[in-house]
Every structure is written in C-alpha cells, then in structure tokens.
Amino acid sequence: MSTFPPNPDLVTEEFELKMGPHHPSTHGVLQLSLTLDGERVVACRPNVGFLHRSIEKIMEHRTYAQGVPLADRVDYCSAMTSSLAYVMAVEKLLDLTIPPRAEYLRVIMSELNRIASHLLAYGTFTLDLGGTTPFLFGFRDREKVLDLFEETCGARLLYNYMRIGGVACDIKPGFLDRMIAFLDYWEPLLSSEYEAIIDENPIFYNRTKGVGVLSQADALRYGVCGPNLRACGLNNDIRKIEPYSVYPELEFDVPIRTEGDTFARYRIRMEELRQSARILRQCAEKLPKGEYLARQPYELKVPAGETYVRIESSRGDLGCYLVSDGSERPYRCKFRTPSFSHCSVFSHLFRDCLFSDIVAMSASFDIVLPETDR
Amino acid sequence: MNRDEFIKAANQAMPDLHAKADTANPDAIVVNSADLHGLCLWMRDDPAAQLTYFEFVTAQDWPDRDEIVLVYSLYSHPLGHRLMVKTALPRRDPQIETVSDIWEGANWSEREVYDLFGVTFSRHPDLRRIMMFDGWEGYPLRKDYTHPNLIHRPE
Numbered sequence: 001m002s003t004f005p006p007n008p009d010l011v012t013e014e015f016e017l018k019m020g021p022h023h024p025s026t027h028g029v030l031q032l033s034l035t036l037d038g039e040r041v042v043a044c045r046p047n048v049g050f051l052h053r054s055i056e057k058i059m060e061h062r063t064y065a066q067g068v069p070l071a072d073r074v075d076y077c078s079a080m081t082s083s084l085a086y087v088m089a090v091e092k093l094l095d096l097t098i099p100p101r102a103e104y105l106r107v108i109m110s111e112l113n114r115i116a117s118h119l120l121a122y123g124t125f126t127l128d129l130g131g132t133t134p135f136l137f138g139f140r141d142r143e144k145v146l147d148l149f150e151e152t153c154g155a156r157l158l159y160n161y162m163r164i165g166g167v168a169c170d171i172k173p174g175f176l177d178r179m180i181a182f183l184d185y186w187e188p189l190l191s192s193e194y195e196a197i198i199d200e201n202p203i204f205y206n207r208t209k210g211v212g213v214l215s216q217a218d219a220l221r222y223g224v225c226g227p228n229l230r231a232c233g234l235n236n237d238i239r240k241i242e243p244y245s246v247y248p249e250l251e252f253d254v255p256i257r258t259e260g261d262t263f264a265r266y267r268i269r270m271e272e273l274r275q276s277a278r279i280l281r282q283c284a285e286k287l288p289k290g291e292y293l294a295r296q297p298y299e300l301k302v303p304a305g306e307t308y309v310r311i312e313s314s315r316g317d318l319g320c321y322l323v324s325d326g327s328e329r330p331y332r333c334k335f336r337t338p339s340f341s342h343c344s345v346f347s348h349l350f351r352d353c354l355f356s357d358i359v360a361m362s363a364s365f366d367i368v369l370p371e372t373d374r
Numbered sequence: 375m376n377r378d379e380f381i382k383a384a385n386q387a388m389p390d391l392h393a394k395a396d397t398a399n400p401d402a403i404v405v406n407s408a409d410l411h412g413l414c415l416w417m418r419d420d421p422a423a424q425l426t427y428f429e430f431v432t433a434q435d436w437p438d439r440d441e442i443v444l445v446y447s448l449y450s451h452p453l454g455h456r457l458m459v460k461t462a463l464p465r466r467d468p469q470i471e472t473v474s475d476i477w478e479g480a481n482w483s484e485r486e487v488y489d490l491f492g493v494t495f496s497r498h499p500d501l502r503r504i505m506m507f508d509g510w511e512g513y514p515l516r517k518d519y520t521h522p523n524l525i526h527r528p529e
Contacts, residue, residue, distance in 0.1 A: 048504065048505075049503075049504050049505040049506065049507070052505040052506065054505075054514060056515065057514055057515055061526075220426050220427055220451070221426075221477060221478040221479065222478050222479045223427065223428050223429065223477070223478075223479030234451060236451060241451075241454060304398070305398050305399070306398050306399045306402075307399070308399075308401065308447060308458065310429075317429070319429065319430070319447075321430070321432060321445070321447070323398075323434055331434070332432075332434050332435075332515075334430070334432040336429055336430040336447070340482065340483075341479055341482075343482075344478075344479065344481065344482040348478070373505060374505075
C-alpha cells in the first residue's frame, strides 16, 4: 500500500541505513544511504562508483577498433546498443557510408537486445516485488534471444559484434526463420503469460499504481530519459526525434503514458517489447543483400574534430561524445548514459515514502550500474 | 534554432557575451567562463531557446595549450534543437560557477568532472568525488595522470 496512517503516540527516532552496495534489489552495486523514520524514508543519498572501470581512460590508450569491446562493457545488459553508439560516433567523424545490409543487421541486433534487456528488466522487477514465476518467464525467453546472438557472434553477453563500418559477420543461414519462429512463439505469451500473471494482480497493482510518481518537469530537470521519461508523457524516443540508421524506413509506434508512476514505467516496457517485435518482422522482410562491412584502411586514422552521437538504447538516451586529434587513438571518449541520470533522480524521488516502496521504485527505473559507473 | 541563430540571439540578449562558433564541433559555441552561468539561465528560460534538458557536462584536457575545456551539451524537447557550449579554463586551479541550480541533472555530471579532471565548481551543493573513492589522489582523466599501477604498453 502506498499510504500508511501515522500513529501520533508512537515516538520513533531517525536512523541511517546503508542499503547496498551488496543488496539483491539494487541490481548491481548501488548504495542507497537512507535516513529512516520507522518504515518511512526521510531522505536518500545514492552513492555510485563502485563499478568504475575507467573505460573512458582505457579507450584513450587503445586504437579506435580496440574501443568496440570496451564500449560493449559500458552497458553489458544491452551491449549491442552501447557499442553501436560508439561505432556511429567514429563513423560520423570518418564520414563513412555503411552498406544497407549492415544497417539492417544493426537494427535487428539492437532490437533483439532491447527485447533481451526488457525481459531482464521485467524479470528482476517482478522478482523484487516477490514474484518468482514471472522472473522465470523472463529468463526462459531471454535465453532464446541469447541463443540467436550466440549463433551469430559466438557470445551471449558481450558481443563485440559492431564494427566501424558495419558488423563483424553476416548472419547464419536460417537466422531470420529462427528469429521469426521465436517471435511467433513469444509474442502471444506477452499477454497470455507475462501480463496475465501480474497486471490484474491486486498485490502488484497496489505496490506499483500511484507509487513513485515523477512529474515530467522533475524528470526533465534531472535528465531522466528513455522509457522512464515516456512514462511521464513525453515522446523522447531518439529513433523518432533524431532518427538514425534505417529507423525512418520502419513503422513503429512510441508508447506514451502520462501517470509517471511505477506501474506506467513497467507498462511502457511491455509495449516497447511489442514494438520491437514489429520492427524485427519488418527487418526480416526488408533485409537487403550485399556487403555487411564497408571497406576501410587497415590502420584507421580519424580526422581531427569532435562529434556527439546519441541513440535510443534499451534504457534511453545513450550518447557517445568523441574527440579526435587526428591520430589513431581517441583523444577523449565520453559516454552519456541513461542510468547515471536515473540514479541521480533517486535522491529526489525516495523521500517521504515507505521503505518497501523503494525496492519497487528503483527496480522500475531499470538501472544498470556498469552503465552508471563506466 | 541552428548554431548561428543561437549566437546571434545570445549576443543580442547579452551584449558583453561575445559568443563565437567553435571550429572543431559543428554544434558548439565558445564563451568566456565568467559568462557561462548567465548564458545558461538565458538558454533555459528564453522562449526561443528552451534548452530544458541537460545531457551532460564533460571536459577535455589539453596540456600543450595549458587548458581544460568544459563542454556542456543541451537539448530542447519542445523545439527539437541542440546546442553545445564550450569554455576554456586554466589547467592550474580550474574554477567555474556551477549550473546545478539551473538544471538539477548537472549536479552529478559536475561531480564527475570534479572527480576525474579536478575542476572546482563554486557554489555546488555537494562537490564530492563520485567515481573514485574519497581520498584518491590526482585526477585520472587528465593526460599527465600517473599511478604506480599504471603500466604503459610498449608500442
């Protein structure tokens, strides 16, 4: 329940509780310094940085091509999209044209990765609220997506699939048939299993509806983006507002809700899963024949200059700001990551609420800590 | 608005600003560090700018020019345009006024620049290290940063 009648006779004392960095519902190594008054949260100070691997510093010492596997590790739950932002930034500085087949393969992999990532978000979100069965649903079908990745590039988590100028390898014969077979199997399950088990569930409903309401103005102030901002009623999908790759050729809708609460954030992701499936079906029909990697010199030197490219990753507005000094290594490479902004909004949102709601709220933001800390 | 229109409008609104187009980045303008806070207020509140969405602030370290260049990236959802603002600070004791009172999202982003580049943001409400732990020495993303555990690869 979101409301809790205060008892005037009960005298309680405020105390500090450090939730995390090793807490199952912080989805990684986030630490929340909570000031509690009984069950009520008075203030929250999120501490991040426990997973800082200085990816940006390491990149300055590696060539541009060697940066791709590092970019994968920025967001390891959605590695295809985070390396896509990096290679797109390099290509923009090089002014390189990508073969159409490679563009489609990139979109296919990005959307499959969005499905895998949202299924993970769905699973862990429901697990945090005490539902083990939906968690298993999510992971059961996520495995099938990871199988598709594994047959393409040999990896299930960190794919190293994007390349400057295209992708690392073509898809295997029959990949599209297997992908469509997966979608045919999985799409009906969205309503018959995923949503059926929790959407009408009174416990789930009470713990999410009206809980953790974020206004659009506050969300913008903190730089909240992606599905979490769309749950506040703003269309900020980069695939629509600053289209990249072949997204203008594909038909899809951007789900928007106006409530801004935990339930809305969950619903946006469920609708996005359907839209991703819709995009994938179109890609399977339209995938052109041809090269999957543009020709380029063996020793890649990027002209001096700087650029900022942003894409819609599974969690939102993921940007890569790249500075080149004309050598074969990036002078500066900065990733603007959605989870960084989402963690910072917690200090605003986790105030004057119940302690048990913290778990539901933080899970609904779908934060991924490696992306916050880089 | 595109970049040239921004420069024109900003210079008109603030005659002492002297904003210029950046040579390296087609989206960026360059201003003096002392004028940055006033410009940011104008950019957020001016009806023709409405840059309400703060994307990030980051820095570039240029030891040969003895400069740390701050880069602010902003976007406007209602008007669909973007702008980057660059300003140069001296490498020795770089200081600038915070913009976290204008966009709350700048709070953590500025902490990151403070942590990794050693830029001090005056009037910042909570200027602590964010990635490295308290008591860390040096600023890792500076080009001349050294650490005993940092081994350079042979060429």
